[in-house]
Amino acid sequence: MIRSSRRVLAAAGALVALPAMAGDPDLQALRAEISQLKAAYEQRIAALEARLQSAEPARPAPLPVAEPASAGRPAGSFNPEVSLILQGQYKNMKESRAPGITGFASAAGHDHGDGSEGVSKRGFSVDHTELVLAANIDPYWRGQAIIAALDGEAEVEEAWFQSLAIGHGIGLKGGRLRSGIGYLNEQHAHVQDFADAPLMYQALFGEHGSYTQDGVQLKWLAPTPIFVEFGAELGRGAEFPGTDRNKNGAGSGAVFVHLGDDVGIEHSWRAGVSYLRTRADEREAHFADINGGEAVGAFDGRSSTWLADFVWKWAPDGNPRERNLKLQAEYFQRRENGSLRCFDEEGLGNACDPLAAGASVTSDYKTRQSGWYAQGVYQFTPNWRAGLRYEQLDSGSRQFGANAANLVVDSYRPKKATAMADYSWSEFSRLRLQYARDQSQQGLTDHQWTLQYVMSLGAHGAHKF
């Protein structure tokens, strides 16, 4: 500081001393004034320096002084915080005969695409490349956007604002956000412990394996020594199991409660119960008709889902860096109630439209389905982790009314067992090998091998429990 002000004064002096202007009497006066000023400042600076020296006790070893860059620097030094997630894989699996899980309505609808988006692609593939931008907007709000780039398209995965200053334990979020239901739902693929989402999430929400709301979320954290959180959401409800219905008001609603605490210094847990309710309008899905032909069933009605989740973590001495164990399990039950309109799309005729005349059969539709998964992941050194997951779904009761005579109603219990091991060079890079014995489609046992990498660069992310 002292040195720099001296330099400024010297520069000012030099400027005034420019010979071309020296003749001007005004300038000469100015020059004199400035040199007086300079002398006065130098005197004062010298006095100050002397005072400083006398005030400071002599130190044996002067601290190696860094430039005063740290003072007042905020926690995140980039604004906005930018990070990029690179994720890709090699996958070896059988070609599935039809997309989806036997006995469950496919979220992909009756899309005639190859049914192999993202994680279910065979061979080499690059998943979503996620660009995350986040920052405090002002003292009252924070914003975050996650843009997933795919070939030829960019998808807004999340884009929301979050309150910072309401207080009283209240948190308000608005925009496109991952719903707070369940445990895995809020977690992006790159922080999950397996290369693919559990069957349960694929059955519930489709290939993406998560439910996203365009809407608002209100949370309240109770002022209690143990963690008690309540949340409610209202949204558009365009995502599976609902459909976009072009209406005013909310298309879906969700509520959830989370509880959690520590047990001693080594154990911690969280448990939750959530409920999601939405409606579908003309939600189309593929069916096989009783003659082995193809039929499309369009569902109109209400879909409600209960989820229960539980996570238990253990780390020796409470220090997860070296070793830790994470156990988690989730269970769901979904009921759908409404009507099913069965028709033929191929123009070849089927049980609902024998003459291929564009006829259809509408019947009651009532299902009750459930499923669960349980998994454990153990980090046995700072670099290595290994995990097991077992999952099972139950196609449950499916009442199709009059259409029961036209359509094949599968009754099946899809199963899958998965084992993985991954290696992390640092917090930011991970390579994972995964084997799965997949019996999600009736009559097909698929041995799937996946080699996946997950790399994150840029701002240091903070991950939820």
Add this chain to the structure above:
Amino acid sequence: MKKLLVFCLLAATTLLAHAELRIFATTPEWGALAREIGGSRVSVYTATHALQDPHRIEARPSLLAQARRADLLLAVGGELEAGWLPLLQRDSGNAAIQSGRPGYFEAAAQVRLLDVPAVLDRAHGDIHAAGNPHLHLDPRNVLKVGEALAARLGQLDAAHAADYQGAFRDFAGRWQAAMARWEKQAAPLRGVPVLVHHQSFVYLSAWLGMREVGMLEPRPGIEPSSGHLTALLARQQAQPAKMVLHAAYNRDTPSQWIAGKTGLPVVLLPYTVGGTPAAGDLFALFDDTLQRLLQALR
């Protein structure tokens, strides 16, 4: 009627809870300092303990519940808690402890940090842009943070501002006396070359004049590899170190490996309050640290 009763009960508990200032300290050393200065006027919750690596803490539900009720969040800063604290702040629904509010206090903002990186590139490991955040092991920094903390407590609890000042002056007096003692004790450590597990002792070394000649982690935050340890061994010929230092929360296998090859003493330092049975408070932390270093020198 029942609702009204519940409401009154809630209101009463909130009022009671505000009788004292609730402090959420992220690490034991600053929790201990808050107790020294706040005394009985504050209740201190310490989020981590000495056996936990403060870089890698999970945003556990129990921590969220505590952050929700805190009046003051006492953080180390300097990005040390970047992986978990921002989440606690945001998800706590507590407006008071957001960055920039009087209820958010960062120790790193009170002192001049060492090792400010010239280049921000993760090829150099998990470096902190603001500088090395393990600042409490230079007792002069403790004094600076204490002074600022006393002022902050006075700002949050104006009625007792003078008490906090008084408590700080008392602490500072005892601390300065202890510092003089420590500096005298530690004279033999001046110039002693040491190996360290992580850059946790930069401030201690700067204060005592020890020379850090090597680090077991190849880069900050990256696990020690056998290749890197072998290179350190080779360097031991040309640049011999006298001891290997690691914090209580570090795995001691890499240090022991070096010790086995070279016969160097491995020194476990408490690093923070509670890191060893003897390091029960801030004074004992330094007493024990010096004692362990001097013992290894003998």
